[in-house]
Every structure is written in C-alpha cells, then in structure tokens.
Amino acid sequence: MNASAVPYDKPFALRLLKDMLRIRRMEEEAAELYGAGKIRGFLHLYIGEEAVAVGALHALQPDDAIVATYREHGHALVRGVSMNAIMAEMFGKQEGCSRGRGGSMHLFDAATRFYGGNAIVGGGLPLAVGLALADQLSPEGISYGAQHRRRVTACFFGDGAVAEGAFHESMNLAALWRLPVLFCCENNLYAMGTSLARSESQTDLCAKAAAYKVETLKVDGMDVVAVHDATRIGIAHVRDKGGPFFIEFQTFRFRAHSMYDPELYRDKAEVEAWKQRGPLHSYSARLKAQGMLTEDEFLACDAEAQAEVDASIAYAEAGAWEPVEDLMRDVLTPVGGTTS
Ligand SMILES: Cc1ncc(C[n+]2csc(CCOP(=O)(O)OP(=O)(O)O)c2C)c(N)n1
Numbered sequence: 001m002n003a004s005a006v007p008y009d010k011p012f013a014l015r016l017l018k019d020m021l022r023i024r025r026m027e028e029e030a031a032e033l034y035g036a037g038k039i040r041g042f043l044h045l046y047i048g049e050e051a052v053a054v055g056a057l058h059a060l061q062p063d064d065a066i067v068a069t070y071r072e073h074g075h076a077l078v079r080g081v082s083m084n085a086i087m088a089e090m091f092g093k094q095e096g097c098s099r100g101r102g103g104s105m106h107l108f109d110a111a112t113r114f115y116g117g118n119a120i121v122g123g124g125l126p127l128a129v130g131l132a133l134a135d136q137l138s139p140e141g142i143s144y145g146a147q148h149r150r151r152v153t154a155c156f157f158g159d160g161a162v163a164e165g166a167f168h169e170s171m172n173l174a175a176l177w178r179l180p181v182l183f184c185c186e187n188n189l190y191a192m193g194t195s196l197a198r199s200e201s202q203t204d205l206c207a208k209a210a211a212y213k214v215e216t217l218k219v220d221g222m223d224v225v226a227v228h229d230a231t232r233i234g235i236a237h238v239r240d241k242g243g244p245f246f247i248e249f250q251t252f253r254f255r256a257h258s259m260y261d262p263e264l265y266r267d268k269a270e271v272e273a274w275k276q277r278g279p280l281h282s283y284s285a286r287l288k289a290q291g292m293l294t295e296d297e298f299l300a301c302d303a304e305a306q307a308e309v310d311a312s313i314a315y316a317e318a319g320a321w322e323p324v325e326d327l328m329r330d331v332l333t334p335v336g337g338t339t340s
Pocket of ligand 1: 071158161186257
C-alpha cells in the first residue's frame with residue numbers, strides 16, 4: 001500500500017482528517033485536565049496512533065461490534081459516542097457513557113455496539129470472540145436486512161496482548177469455529193516499558209496469527225488511507241468467506257504509556273523519527289498536494305474540533321456526581337444477601 005493519491009471524494013477525505021483532529025485535540029486537553037486534577041485515575045493517550053482508529057472504524061458498518069483497550073478514547077469517539085459523554089466519563093460524572101463509574105479506561109456504549117474500554121491486557125480478545133459467536137448463532141448476526149451479510153466484531157489490542165494466553169486461545173477458537181472477528185493489532189512496539197523484541201522470541205505478529213491458520217495483513221498504521229484499505233480487505237474476507245482475519249497496524253504512540261512514565265526505555269531520536277511520519281501532518285500534506293485541502297480549510301477543521309472539545313469540557317464541568325443513594329445500583333446481590 002503506497003502513500004500516493006488519496007482516493008476519496010472530498011467529504012470523506014475531510015471526514016478522516018476531522019476525526020483525527022477531534023481525537024488529537026480532545027486528548028491534548030485531557031492531558032491538561034489530568035494535570036489540573038479534573039481527570040483522575042489512569043489516562044492513556046492515543047496521540048500518534050489516530051490513523052488506526054479512524055481508518056479502521058470508517059471501514060466498518062454501524063451494526064458491527066467494537067472491542068478496544070484502555071487506550072480507546074479515539075475508538076469510542078469515531079464510533080459515535082459523543083465527545084460530551086466521553087469527557088464526562090473521564091471526569092467521573094454521571095453524564096458519562098458509563099455513568100462516571102468507569103473513567104478513561106472503561107468507556108462503553110451498547111447503543112453503538114462499543115463494548116469497551118478493557119483495562120486487562122488481552123481481556124478484550126475473548127469478549128470479541130464471544131460477541132462473534134453470538135452473532136454467528138443468531139439470525140441477525142448472519143444476515144442483516146436485505147444485504148445478507150455477516151456482522152463483524154473488530155477487536156483492537158496492543159502488541160503486548162500477544163504474550164497473553166487469551167490471545168492464543170481467542171485466535172484458535174475464532175479460526176476453529178470460523179468466527180467473524182477482525183483482529184486489529186496496534187503494534188506500537190512497546191508494552192509499557194518493554195519493547196517487543198525484549199519480550200517476544202517471534203516479533204512477526206502476523207506469523208503468530210498465521211500459526212492458527214488465520215489470514216493476515218501488515219500495514220503502515222501511520223497512513224490513514226492504508227489503514228482504511230487494509231481494513232476493507234479484512235472485513236470483506238470476514239463477511240464473504242467467514243472466519244477471522246488479522247491485521248497488524250504498525251504505529252507509534254508519541255506520548256508516555258500513561259501519565260506517569262519517565263520513558264527511559266526508548267530514545268528521544270526514535271520518538272522524533274516517528275513524529276516526522278505523524279498521521280495528521282502527513283495526511284494533510286497529501287491532501288494539500290493534490291489540491292483537496294487549503295491551509296484555511298485545515299485551520300477551519302481544527303477550529304471546529306477545538307470548539308467541540310471546549311464544549312465537551314463545559315458539559316463535563318457542569319455534570320453531576322452520582323448521588324450516594326445510587327451506590328448500590330447495578331450491584332446484583334442484595335445488601336446483606338448471599339450468593340448461592
Ligand atoms: C493482564 C495484564 N497484565 C498487566 C497489565 C499492566 N499493563 C497495563 S498496560 C500494559 C502494556 C500493554 O501494552 P500493549 O498491549 O502493547 O498496549 P499499549 O499500551 O502499547 O497500547 C501492561 C503490561 C494489565 N493491565 N493486564
């Protein structure tokens with residue numbers, strides 16, 4: 001997949017740009033808000049990796065399911081969870097998409113089939129396999145509307161997850177039972193402070209999936225067009241042939257693993273080299289080069305994204321803490337009761 005002309009009409013080309021900007025500006029503000037104590041707990045930023053969520057999610061249909069990790073603000077946003085609900089969730093307010101009970105790592109929205117936000121490394125993989133199994137067993141899952149196509153579950157996870165047993169069990173079952181899962185590995189080369197090469201004897205992640213007879217693709221995850229193309233190929237495979245597909249998106253996070261991380265495990269030069277290939281700047285340069293975007297239009301898109309972020313912060317600020325009387329809501333065992 002080369003980085004030549006952007007093959008979209010202008011509205012779609014700008015949609016991709018705008019969504020990357022929305023993620024970037026939302027997370028830059030989230031980092032500030034964390035410093036100010038407005039957002040607490042854990043906060044993992046996706047900055048640098050935006051092309052993956054944007055390119056991949058725009059290739060999916062609204063009735064496909066998404067499972068993501070704790071680095072999932074962008075996936076939730078592109079999926080259609082409102083920025084207000086995401087920001088309120090990060091603030092811990094009850095207007096948040098998980099009623100403020102989950103925070104940054106546990107964004108969830110069943111209405112858009114966005115099944116988290118999972119804090120456990122590899123934890124989303126068995127969930128995705130289960131969702132796909134449910135789809136395979138249910139009539140809506142196999143043929144939807146007049147289009148008679150399979151619903152797909154797209155599961156995003158990091159390179160660190162391939163070391164987990166859950167990865168191998170999920171890959172095996174999905175292949176064995178021909179389940180409609182699109183495995184989306186966001187290989188940003190580091191799992192916290194541990195580089196892939198330091199923890200894995202086999203660093204070719206596609207080879208791991210191929211060992212389970214899952215078909216694979218490796219793609220430049222800094223290039224939103226390449227991501228979109230690869231995802232469309234993967235989805236077509238899952239829908240038409242049945243069975244899973246695995247894509248390795250080669251990407252990089254520009255910020256620390258989470259908010260506390262002195263980043264002693266990687267060179268500044270390495271980070272700088274990846275920043276030169278930043279998804280926002282490389283994509284907008286391509287659009288400009290082919291006459292699809294002017295600097296003024298870029299600035300207008302950026303201002304629009306920033307205005308949405310500002311409004312979401314005001315919304316979260318004005319939100320309410322869940323009342324104490326609600327504390328036992330969703331606790332299934334009655335107070336003082338026992339489980340049998
Ligand atoms: C089962 C499990 N083990 C360890 C952790 C602690 N932990 C949190 S994030 C992380 C690194 C995961 O890296 P990767 O899967 O590559 O995703 P990335 O953070 O790079 O997006 C670890 C080890 C955890 N959350 N879950």
